[in-house]
Structure formats: structure tokens, C-alpha cells
Amino acid sequence: MRERKRIAIIGGGPAGLVAADALAPHHEVHVYEQGRSVGRKFLVAGQGGFNLTNSADGPALAAMYSPAGFLDEALGAFGSNAFREWLSELGIETYVGTSGRVFPTKGTKPVEVLNAMRARLLERGVHFHLEHTFVGFDEHTNAIIEHDGQRSSLTADFTIFSLGGASWSVTGSTGKWSEHFAQLGIEVTPFLSSNCGVEVEWPGSFARDHAGKPLKNIAVSAGERSVIGEATITQHGLEGNAIYPVVPALRDAIANGTGALLYLDLKPNNTTDQLLQKIAGKEPKNYAAALNLDRATMALLKAFTTKERFHSPFAFVQDVKGLQLTVNALRPIEEAISTVGGIPTTELAPDFSLKRYPRLFTVGEMVDWDAPTGGFLLQGCYSMGWYAAHAILER
Ligand SMILES: Cc1cc2nc3c(=O)[nH]c(=O)nc-3n(C[C@H](O)[C@H](O)[C@H](O)COP(=O)(O)OP(=O)(O)OC[C@H]3O[C@@H](n4cnc5c(N)ncnc54)[C@H](O)[C@@H]3O)c2cc1C
Known part of the structure; x- marks a missing residue:
């Protein structure tokens, strides 16, 4: 039997939530989120055309991402069909619209999709810690979390960071975490607008x-x-x-x-x-x-x-x-749909752990990759979350 480990997931966006779901049946999973609720940018995405993913899968899906090859394994392991099946298990059905964009079935509101994810995580025993902010690392590279004005170090066997990019800061994606990774000697690439006017x-x-x-x-x-x-x-x-x-x-x-x-x-x-x-x-x-x-x-x-x-x-x-x-x-970063910049892919092992700190993983938009709109951004985040979680299950 697998030894039960303690996993910290910091950042409650789609990348972190998918990772939590994959890990929860096997390990003790804690999600730390600085906001009062998780998935705020996911809900903002839902206000426009809510492209949950894209029907492209396999090599056609992988071709949409840069740097080329970086996400191939993750997209191959948990691509758009796998994600749609996962959603279906949660009771959320989808359909393919124009240009292959995948939407929730008509009448399903974005918040219902988020609630279904949240309900599944709660059912699997995931512990949510809202209004808990990551503010740096201690001398053992444990994450320091601030809550109610108090700071404490997290003791976790593995930590997955899913802190998002740097647009729409009202959703919590501020990019302020960059300075903490710089403290570890990780050269964080400056953020720039992508998918913007x-x-x-x-x-x-x-x-x-x-x-x-x-x-x-x-x-x-x-x-x-x-x-x-x-x-x-x-x-x-x-x-x-x-x-x-x-x-x-x-x-x-x-x-x-x-x-x-x-x-x-x-x-x-x-x-x-x-x-x-x-x-x-x-x-x-x-x-x-x-x-x-x-x-x-x-x-x-x-x-x-x-x-x-x-x-x-x-x-x-x-x-x-x-x-x-x-x-x-x-147009300025603040109003961009996504950003490039963040953790350089060269700092990451193929399983998205930091080469220099194998207990620490970084997934989602906080990593410096790019993709067009049309569901590819969210899919990249789910695939990374799922893949990092399974890498932890293998260790
Ligand atoms: C207007 C708009 C429309 C979009 N539409 C689509 C679409 O239709 N399809 C698509 O594929 N993509 C879309 N996107 C992009 C998509 O929403 C993002 O790529 C995706 O949400 C990124 O997921 P993530 O998990 O990496 O980060 P995020 O969703 O940004 O989540 C990061 C989380 O980390 C938390 N956090 C940050 N710093 C800290 C800290 N220090 N301590 C604790 N918690 C912290 C944040 O509060 C946030 O909850 C859209 C984006 C926008 C802005």
C-alpha cells in the first residue's frame, strides 16, 4: 500500500484543483488560496464564451502550445477527451461548438462547473484553506503561509504551486509570487501580455x-x-x-x-x-x-x-x-486574457518539478508557456496539474 503523504497545493485555480482531485484518493491534500474562494479567474473566463477546452486532441492539441514539445507528455496523458470524461464523471456534460471549442451543455452556468469540481474535492477529503497567502520560503524551502496576520511554514512532502499568471489581478493572479521564487535562485521571466488586444x-x-x-x-x-x-x-x-x-x-x-x-x-x-x-x-x-x-x-x-x-x-x-x-x-497585462513569462520551462524537470528542488512543482499559467484562446489555455493548466499529481503518485 502507498504511504499516505501530505501534499500542499498553493493556488486554487483550475491547475491546482485538477491536481488536488488526482491526489486526494491517495494522500492528504491541502489547498491554500489567498482569496475568499477558489477559481475566480475560471469564473471570469466563464463570463465570455466559456471555452472549457478544445476538441483538438493528440498531436493536433500539442501543436497549439509553445515552447514546442514542453507539454506533449502532459497533454498526451490528460488531453481534452480525458478532461471531458472527467467532467462528465462530475455530472457536467459538454458539447463541441465552432472551431472545436468545447462548452458546458447549454443552461449550465460556469459557477455550476466550479461547484461540481469543488464538491468532488470535498467528497474526496481535500482540505481547503481560504485567505491563506503564500509569502515566501523558509530555510528548508518550505512554503510560508500568512493567515490572519500570522505566518507559519508548511510541512509537506510535496508542494504544487499553481499561482497563475499576472493578468486580471482582481481574480488573485497578481504574479507577486515571482519575488519568492527569485529568492530560491529561480530567474523568473518578466510577464508580458498574451491573448490581448x-x-x-x-x-x-x-x-x-x-x-x-x-x-x-x-x-x-x-x-x-x-x-x-x-x-x-x-x-x-x-x-x-x-x-x-x-x-x-x-x-x-x-x-x-x-x-x-x-x-x-x-x-x-x-x-x-x-x-x-x-x-x-x-x-x-x-x-x-x-x-x-x-x-x-x-x-x-x-x-x-x-x-x-x-x-x-x-x-x-x-x-x-x-x-x-x-x-x-x-494592451496592458492587466486586461490580457493570459500572460507569458513566469517560471522558465528550462527550470523544470519533465514532471514540472523544479530541477533544483524536486519536492516543489509549478503548474499552470505561472509557467512560461503560451497557447491561443479557444480552450487551449485552460486545457494546458488541467494537463499540467494532472501530470504533476501523477508524478507525485509515482514517487
Ligand atoms: C477574461 C478571461 C477569459 C478567459 N477565457 C478563457 C477561455 O474561455 N478558455 C480558456 O482556456 N482560458 C480562458 N482564460 C484563461 C484561463 O482562465 C487561465 O489560463 C487559467 O485560469 C489559469 O489557471 P491557473 O490555475 O494556472 O491560475 P489561476 O486561474 O489564475 O489561479 C491562480 C490562483 O492562485 C491564487 N494565488 C495567487 N497568488 C497566491 C498566493 N501568493 N498565495 C495563495 N494563493 C495565490 C489566486 O488567487 C488564484 O486563485 C481566460 C482568462 C481571462 C482573464
Whole structure:
């Protein structure tokens, strides 16, 4: 029989909760969370399109993550199908929506998904310690926890840290834990926005007139990356599922000072020739109707093209197929859907324990990996939590 060990899991987000579930049948598991409740960012994720995971699995799932290869084993061991089965065991059924995104069955609220997870952990005997904050390490590399103004060291056989990234600090993901790992000699990579909006300087009254409007079914390209999806015009620029995947390329270009250029194809399903045929012999004032372009799209074209180009059918179609926008900056970390930065993957053994401190594991968004939206972020967190837990079960 396995010797019963004491496991501390610090950070009550999805990565930590999945780890707790896997360990609880075999060991004494304690979850420490600084907030008054667990899973606050999970609930924020639920406010928009709640992509619990993505139906991609196997190599197609693994291909969505960088650095390449880092999460392959974990995603292979507990991928999106395994996660959906796990949810089903908890009584939460899911369905596959557009682009493979996986949602809870209609009518199931995000808080019900979280409650089902919490109920399962309680049933398995997990001890929750809310308003308990990790504030550093003692000389034996035990985590120090502060509660009610008192500090004490945790004695645990293994500690899994699942402290999250550094966006939406209201949910508890503040990244303040970085300094404590630096104390252990772990060089924590600075956090940067990922899956975030981009800043474009809109001319005149464009933002006032069009912020909030969607640009539907467009193709967005930056660097080597090209994506079909939707972008929303914001006060500051653009955001949305067609923008987030090109953020890494823009981030590199901004950092290198090489000019962060974004190209919009506003009619990705038509070739240049087809568009030229549609507007042949027509006045520019009839182009919108001929090409079925809405007011916001036409305003965007007018804002970023000259009068001469607008009046030349070929130049106009060129702009429809590749409108160039300069991105000045990414939106701030605080409002990003996810962050990169945190514990460098090079500090971790394949089971996500710290190479220098094999009793300590780090999982979820606090580790420096990246993935697009669409359920891949949460799936990366569940897979890491599950994999680290099973590594502990093997030890
Ligand atoms: C607006 C928004 C929408 C999103 N939508 C989706 C989506 O649809 N699909 C998707 O896949 N992903 C989505 N995400 C991303 C996803 O929510 C995160 O990637 C995921 O929650 C990260 O999980 P985690 O367990 O690593 O950390 P978190 O969920 O951030 O949890 C970390 C926990 O650690 C606690 N903590 C931090 N520091 C301490 C400390 N010192 N002591 C004790 N506890 C501490 C925090 O309070 C928090 O509860 C969205 C994110 C946002 C902001």
C-alpha cells in the first residue's frame, strides 16, 4: 500500500484543483488560496464564451502550445477527451461548438462547473484553506503561509504551486509570487501580455463612431501567422479571436523595433479577381453594396486608404485584401486574457518539478508557456496539474 503523504497545493485555480482531485484518493491534500474562494479567474473566463477546452486532441492539441514539445507528455496523458470524461464523471456534460471549442451543455452556468469540481474535492477529503497567502520560503524551502496576520511554514512532502499568471489581478493572479521564487535562485521571466488586444492609432472620430463593432469573417496576418476569425474595434485598437493568435509575432516585432504590421483581409473568401469583377463598372459609392461591406468596414477602409486608391478599383481591392495597420503596442497585462513569462520551462524537470528542488512543482499559467484562446489555455493548466499529481503518485 502507498504511504499516505501530505501534499500542499498553493493556488486554487483550475491547475491546482485538477491536481488536488488526482491526489486526494491517495494522500492528504491541502489547498491554500489567498482569496475568499477558489477559481475566480475560471469564473471570469466563464463570463465570455466559456471555452472549457478544445476538441483538438493528440498531436493536433500539442501543436497549439509553445515552447514546442514542453507539454506533449502532459497533454498526451490528460488531453481534452480525458478532461471531458472527467467532467462528465462530475455530472457536467459538454458539447463541441465552432472551431472545436468545447462548452458546458447549454443552461449550465460556469459557477455550476466550479461547484461540481469543488464538491468532488470535498467528497474526496481535500482540505481547503481560504485567505491563506503564500509569502515566501523558509530555510528548508518550505512554503510560508500568512493567515490572519500570522505566518507559519508548511510541512509537506510535496508542494504544487499553481499561482497563475499576472493578468486580471482582481481574480488573485497578481504574479507577486515571482519575488519568492527569485529568492530560491529561480530567474523568473518578466510577464508580458498574451491573448490581448492591440493598439492602433485611429484617425478622427473613428473610435467614437465604431468602437464595439465587429469585423466578422476576416483574415488577420502578422509575421508568418494568418488567422480567419472576428476582430472587434475598440477605443484603442482591435481585439478578438482573429487578433490573439498573431500577438506573439507582433510582440516580437515591437520588442525588436522592426515595425509591428497587421494586415487585414476583409474578404478572405474572395480572390482579388472575383472582387474586381463584382465592382467592375460601378461607382465607388456602390462598392460597399457590391462587396457586401458593412459601415464599420467601409469606415476602416476610408480611414487607412487615400482618396486616389479608393477611386482606383484595383488599388481599392488591394486594400480590401490586405489593409495594412501599424500596431503601436499591446494592451496592458492587466486586461490580457493570459500572460507569458513566469517560471522558465528550462527550470523544470519533465514532471514540472523544479530541477533544483524536486519536492516543489509549478503548474499552470505561472509557467512560461503560451497557447491561443479557444480552450487551449485552460486545457494546458488541467494537463499540467494532472501530470504533476501523477508524478507525485509515482514517487
Ligand atoms: C477574461 C478571461 C477569459 C478567459 N477565457 C478563457 C477561455 O474561455 N478558455 C480558456 O482556456 N482560458 C480562458 N482564460 C484563461 C484561463 O482562465 C487561465 O489560463 C487559467 O485560469 C489559469 O489557471 P491557473 O490555475 O494556472 O491560475 P489561476 O486561474 O489564475 O489561479 C491562480 C490562483 O492562485 C491564487 N494565488 C495567487 N497568488 C497566491 C498566493 N501568493 N498565495 C495563495 N494563493 C495565490 C489566486 O488567487 C488564484 O486563485 C481566460 C482568462 C481571462 C482573464
